[in-house]
Amino acid sequence: MTNGFDSLDGGPRPVPRRSGAFLIGMVAFLGGLALAVWALSSWPALRDMLAIETGPPPGATAPVQVQPVAAPPASAAPALAPALAASLDGRVSEIELRIDRVAERANAAGANAARAEGLLIAFAARRAIDRGLGLGYIEAELRTRFGAAQPQAVALVIDAAxxxxxxxxxxxxxxxxxxxxxxxxxxxxxxxxxxxxxxxxIVIRKAGTPxxxxxxxxxxxxxxxxxxxxxxxxxxxxxxxxxxxxxxxxxxxxxxxxxxxxxxxxETSAILQPRGPATPPPLLPEPTPAR
Known part of the structure; x- marks a missing residue:
């Protein structure tokens, strides 16, 4: 008669049958993998279908590839349209005309200032002589202002003073x-x-005669x-x-x-011959030529 403690005495145990099933599963997996590789390489339609299914989602945007644009050579100037070139020429001509007008006004203002200066000097000399006074500093101004144009008149006025x-x-x-x-x-x-x-x-004369x-x-x-x-x-x-x-x-x-x-x-010389600068200074600097 055996009791329930026989199996605990170190008798042989039954070996489970798992190793055989594991080997069969591995063989089946490898066979399926080889079959899939062979099918993809042999059937292009199947490969294309799998590529469409694994493509990007519908909402995704494909990246845009920017092609580099070759820069124009440094010496090449952009060509202007004929209408734009004509418009620019017209504007340049208008600006030049305005500059000429400003220069004329500046020259006229300078001439008027020279006339006023000459008249003031002549009036000051007349006022001093009418009062019987010396010319003082006016004498030097007369020589500077009128000495070249009217030397005799200047000498006479200075001597009279x-x-x-x-x-x-x-x-x-x-x-x-x-x-x-x-x-x-x-x-x-x-x-x-x-x-x-x-x-x-006794004097006989006409009526109204002094x-x-x-x-x-x-x-x-x-x-x-x-x-x-x-x-x-x-x-x-x-x-x-x-x-x-x-x-x-x-x-x-x-x-x-x-x-x-x-x-x-x-006084007449001051009005008719105002002494101004021979060449008025330019209003704008001269453009430097392009190199």
Whole structure:
């Protein structure tokens, strides 16, 4: 009789039959794999069908391959369309026209400034001479501004300013000479003066004609002096009987007239011949040629 402890005494155990099944499965797997490889290599249609099934999903986007573009050579310039080239030429011409206008306005402004400067210098010289004052710094300005164009007028004005003759001086001198100018006794003698006086007792003249008597001529000369018409006042003084006594006065009056004529010449020169730059500076820098 055996008990339940016989198997625990070290008797032989039955060996499980798993190794045979495992070998059969491995052989079947390898055979299927070889069959699949042979089928894919032998049937192209099957290979294409498997490629379609294993392709990218419908929503996926295929990567875009960017082809490199060959850069144009550095020396090649882009060609412009004829219409664009004509438009650019028109704009360039318009800009050049505007620049020319600006240059003309700048030149005109410079000429006007030169005229104003010359007139101010001439007016300052006239004002100083009318007041009997020296020119001071104006003398150098006269030489610089008008010395080349009007040297004689400049020299005359400068000389007159050193020994000025004013209108007031001429009026006072005429008042001092009035008795000798109207009588003429000292210059022409008593007999000649008496004959002249007797001849002037009765004078026939047309209505509206000014009197030719010495007293009337002297009054007329004074009125002309008060109005600044020294040249016409000189004519009246020369017609007076005692004009020989007025030699110094007439010389001063002639100097006064020549000085004002020289000042007129300087003022006219300032207006007609403004001194400006020979070549005005360019408004824009000259373009450098392309290398």
């Amino acid at each position: 050193r020994q000025p003759v004013t209108l007031e001086d001429l009026q006072l001198g005429l008042d001092d000479l009035a008795p000798a100018l109207t009588s003429g006794v000292d210059s022409e003698g008593w007999w000649t003066a008496l004959r002249r006086e007797l001849g002037g007792l 009197s030719t008597g010495p007293a009337e001529r002297l009054r007329h000369a004074r009125r002309l002096l008060a109005g600044g018409q020294v040249d016409k006042a000189m004519v009246e003084i020369i017609r007076l009987p005692g004009h020989n006594e007025a030699g110094n006065w007439l010389a001063a009056a002639r100097r006064y007239v020549r000085t004002r004529q020289a000042l007129d010449i300087l």
